[in-house]
Amino acid sequence: MVTGAASGIGFATGVELLKAGHTVYFTDRNPTDxxxxxxxxxxxxxxxxxxxxxxxxxxxxxxxxxxxxxxxDILVNNAGITIKGADGKPQGFLDATEEQFFEIMRINSLALMQMTQLVLPGMMQKRWGRIVNVASLAGRSKSIVSGPLYMMSKASVLGLTRATAAEMGPHGITCNAVAPGRILSAMTENAAPGVNDGYAAQIPVRRIGDPIEVASGIAYLCGEHAGFTNGAVIDINGGFFMS
Known part of the structure; x- marks a missing residue:
């Protein structure tokens, strides 16, 4: 089960899991083609x-x-939203509102927790499960394009990943996260003119990432041979952030 799977990372992940032999449910608020x-x-x-x-x-x-x-058996919590400031530029700290806080945390953090809670009983019964949460570079380090609310929400994803991994590991269930940097998607394409080019110039590989490059990492974490990888964060950002 992949959330936010109509396009971008979610869709690419669903296809990679199909290639691995799984039956995949592409879930999204928009229709998936x-x-x-x-x-x-x-x-x-x-x-x-x-x-x-x-x-x-x-x-x-x-x-x-x-x-x-x-x-x-597998849950990929990929769905997420962002909040932009005027003209598609990053939201300023002083512009963030309480209403926007609850809006972004509802989708990026709370829904992720609730989806995980819904699938865990079945995984615990089978004593096998793979959960992968899509966090962000914005939750790992500074971000030049994400506002404070998005950074806060994605940092919470990492905390929930560690909590799930620690508690569910004894039940044969792993929980890991990927933290993508700037990736080509509908979300990034709506950025203000010049934002993506400016970002790419600061990445060591000098380009924006492709959804398949994140999807491949997620597919690995969903596999049988990833059973000893638990509570980890895989940074997929072209070298922009190195931990």
């Missing part, structure tokens, strides 16, 4: 409309998948 997937893989792909603003919708979607497939 499964026709973009090669026919042999498409047979195991399912699109589900899911708005993470509402716990009832998350429960219904999870219940439906469990009824159709029997188990959810």
């Amino acid at each position: 499964l026709a973009r997937i090669a026919a042999p893989l498409r047979e195991r792909a399912h699109a589900v409309i899911l708005d993470l603003k509402h716990l009832a919708d998350m429960r219904a979607a999870t219940k439906d998948i469990l009824a159709r497939h029997g188990s959810i």
Whole structure:
């Protein structure tokens, strides 16, 4: 089950998991065009409309998948939103509001926790599970394009990842995170003119990343041989941040 899977990192991740032999549920508040997937893989792909603003919708979607497939062994918490300032520029600290705080934390942090809570009982029963949370460079270090609310929300993803990994490891369930840097997506394409070019000039590899480069890392963390990788954060940022 992949959230935010209609495009970008989420869609690329779903395709990589299909290639690994999994049945994949692409969930998103927008329709997912499964026709973009090669026919042999498409047979195991399912699109589900899911708005993470509402716990009832998350429960219904999870219940439906469990009824159709029997188990959810892998959860990729990819969905996220950002809040921009005027003209697509990064939001300033003094411009952040309480309403915006609750809006972004609802999707980027709380919904992630609730989705994880919904799939954990089944994973615990099977004593096997893989959870991957998509954090961000913005939650790991400074960010030149993300505002304070986005940075705060993505930092919370890393804390939740560690908490889940520590508690669920004894049950055969791993939880890890990827922290992408600037990646080509609908979100980054809406940036103000020149923002992406300026960012790319500061990255050692001198370019913006591609969704498949993040999806490949996520697919590894979902695999059988990643069982000893738990509570880790994989930085995929072209060398912009090195821990």
